[in-house]
Amino acid sequence: MPLLEGADSQALRQAAALLAAGELVAFPTETVYGLGARADDDAAVAKIFAAKGRPSDHPLIVHVSEASEAPAFTSAADMPLARRLMDAFWPGPLTLILPRREGMAAAAAGGQDSIGLRCPAHPVAHALLQAAARLGVHGVAAPSANRFGRISPTTAAHVQGEFGDALAVLDGGACAVGIESAIVDLTRGAPVLLRPGVLTPAQIEAACGEPLRAPDAQAPRASGTLEAHYAPRAPLRLLDAEALRQALAGAPEPGMALGLYSRSVAAPAGVLHRRMPEDARAAAFELFAVLRDLDALGVAQIWVEQPPPAPEWDGVRDRLRRAAAAA
Numbered sequence: 001m002p003l004l005e006g007a008d009s010q011a012l013r014q015a016a017a018l019l020a021a022g023e024l025v026a027f028p029t030e031t032v033y034g035l036g037a038r039a040d041d042d043a044a045v046a047k048i049f050a051a052k053g054r055p056s057d058h059p060l061i062v063h064v065s066e067a068s069e070a071p072a073f074t075s076a077a078d079m080p081l082a083r084r085l086m087d088a089f090w091p092g093p094l095t096l097i098l099p100r101r102e103g104m105a106a107a108a109a110g111g112q113d114s115i116g117l118r119c120p121a122h123p124v125a126h127a128l129l130q131a132a133a134r135l136g137v138h139g140v141a142a143p144s145a146n147r148f149g150r151i152s153p154t155t156a157a158h159v160q161g162e163f164g165d166a167l168a169v170l171d172g173g174a175c176a177v178g179i180e181s182a183i184v185d186l187t188r189g190a191p192v193l194l195r196p197g198v199l200t201p202a203q204i205e206a207a208c209g210e211p212l213r214a215p216d217a218q219a220p221r222a223s224g225t226l227e228a229h230y231a232p233r234a235p236l237r238l239l240d241a242e243a244l245r246q247a248l249a250g251a252p253e254p255g256m257a258l259g260l261y262s263r264s265v266a267a268p269a270g271v272l273h274r275r276m277p278e279d280a281r282a283a284a285f286e287l288f289a290v291l292r293d294l295d296a297l298g299v300a301q302i303w304v305e306q307p308p309p310a311p312e313w314d315g316v317r318d319r320l321r322r323a324a325a326a327a
Contacts, residue, residue, distance in 0.1 A: 001165055003156050006124035006172035015170050016131035019044075019140060024051060026145040026159045027128050028172030029120035031093050031180050031197070032152040032288070033159050034063065034142030035167075038132070039073070042107035045141050051163065054148040059110035060141040061095050061118050061181070061223050065129035072138045073105055073115050074098040081208060082186055088207035091121040093177050093197050097185040097220055108141035114187050114220045124172035143223055144180065145169075149326065151232055151288050151295070154178050158292060178285035179315050183222050184212070194222045196314035198284050230319045231326035232291045234259065236302045238324040241265055244305050259294035262305040272299060280312040287316055291323070 004011035006028060015025045022044040025036050035051065037044035039062045049056045062073055067086045070077035076098045077083075085096060100106075100115035109115045117139075120126065129140060144152040145159045153159045156171035163169075182197030184204060193201060193212045201212050215225075224230075239247060244265045260273045267273030274290050277283045294302050304320055307313040 001168050003160070003169050003171045006127075006170045011170065012124075012127050012131050015128055015168060016135055016137070018168055019132045019137050020135040024048065024167060025128075026156075026163070026167055026169040027125055027142070028122050028156070028170065028175055029063070029125045030122045030175060031120070031177045032154055032175055033145040033156065033169075034125075035145035036063070036140040036142035038137045039105045039108045039139040039141040040137070045105075045107040048141065048143065051167075052143065052146070052148045054143065056107070057110045057221070058226075059112060059116060059221055059223055060108045060143050061116040062105060062108055062139040062141050063125065063129060064117060064119050064139050065126055065133055066119060069133065069138045070098075070117055073101055073117060075101055076186070079186070081191060084207050084209065085184065085186075085204070086119070089199065090119040091126065092119070093121070093181040094118065094199060094204070095181045095183045095223075097183060097187055097194065097222060099187055105139070105141065110221055112220050114185075116183065116223060118181055122172055122175070124170055128170060149226070149229055149231055151230055151291050151323075152180060154288050158289075174289075176285065178287055178289070179319055180224050182315070183225070185215070185219060185222070187220060188218065192219060194219055195225050196318050198281055198315050200311045200314070202311060227322065228326035229322040230288070231323045232295045232302055234295060234299050234302045235327035236291075236304060236320070236323045237327065238304050238306055238320050240306045244303060247303065257298065257300035259297065259299040259302045261290055261294070261302065263307075265305055272297060276305065276307070280307070280310070280316060283307065283313070283316050287319060
C-alpha cells in the first residue's frame with residue numbers, strides 16, 4: 001500500500017476505517033511513529049504483537065484524542081494527580097500509568113491491572129484519533145512502529161523499511177520530539193518515573209506538586225523499559241569523551257566499519273562521523289534517525305559519546321544506555 005498523506009482528509013478516513021475494522025495502521029506522533037490497533041479489540045491488538053515480534057505480556061500505550069476519553073480505560077481519570085498532569089502536558093509527550101478499568105483493553109495492558117494512556121500532540125495523530133472515535137474507536141493501542149527491541153522510527157520511510165508496503169502508513173513528516181514519551185506511574189499513591197523523555201523531572205514534579213520517586217520491584221511493566229532496547233543492528237558502545245579518544249587512538253586503519261556519534265571528539269580519517277547537537281532536544285530529535293543512517297551505511301560498530309549528566313539529557317541517555325545493553 002502506498003503511503004497515505006496525513007494531511008488528506010480522505011486518507012485519514014481510510015485509516016480510521018481500517019482501525020475500526022480491526023486492522024493495523026502506522027501513524028505519526030510528536031515522539032515517534034506508532035503501530036496502532038483499536039485498544040478495545042484484543043484480536044486487533046494481537047496483530048501488533050505478531051507484527052513486531054513483541055512478547056504479549058509487554059504492555060502497550062493507549063492513545064486517546066483528548067482527556068475526556070480516558071474514563072473508557074480507567075476509573076482514575078479524575079484523580080487530582082492525574083488531572084494535574086493531563087492539564088499540564090496533554091496533548092504531549094507524557095504517558096500516565098493508571099488503574100485499568102475491568103474488562104477493558106486487557107491485551108493492550110499485557111494482562112496487567114494498570115493501563116498506559118497518552119494524548120499525542122501531533123496534528124495527524126489527533127485527526128486520526130478523532131476520526132476513529134467517530135467510528136466507535138475511543139483509544140488506539142500503539143507501540144513504536146518497528147520490530148521489537150530495534151530503533152524506533154521517526155519518519156514514514158523508517159516504518160516502511162521495517163514492514164514493507166503491506167502496512168497502511170500515514171505520513172506526517174519527521175517526528176518533532178524524536179524519542180518516546182516520559183512514563184509516570186500513578187498507581188501507587190505517589191508519582192513514579194518509569195521512563196524519562198524530553199520532559200525533565202523538574203517539569204513533571206512542578207505539575208505534580210510533589211517529588212517523583214524512582215521505580216522499584218513493585219513497578220508495573222511499562223513500554224520501552226526493558227534493559228536492552230532501541231538497538232541498531234551494529235553493536236553500540238557508549239563511552240565518555242576520554243574513553244572514546246583512547247579507543248579511537250587504538251582503532252584500525254582508515255576504512256574500518258565504524259560509525260561515531262560524538263559531541264566533542266574528533267574522528268580520525270576514514271571513520272564515519274556525526275556531530276551530536278549541544279542541545280538536548282535537538283539531540284533527541286535526530287538520535288534514532290542518526291542510528292538508522294549508520295546502520296544503513298553498513299557499519300560494524302557504532303561508538304557514541306556519553307551525553308552530559310544534566311536532567312534535560314535523561315531521555316537521550318536512557319535510550320543510548322538501553323541500546324548499548326543490547327550489544
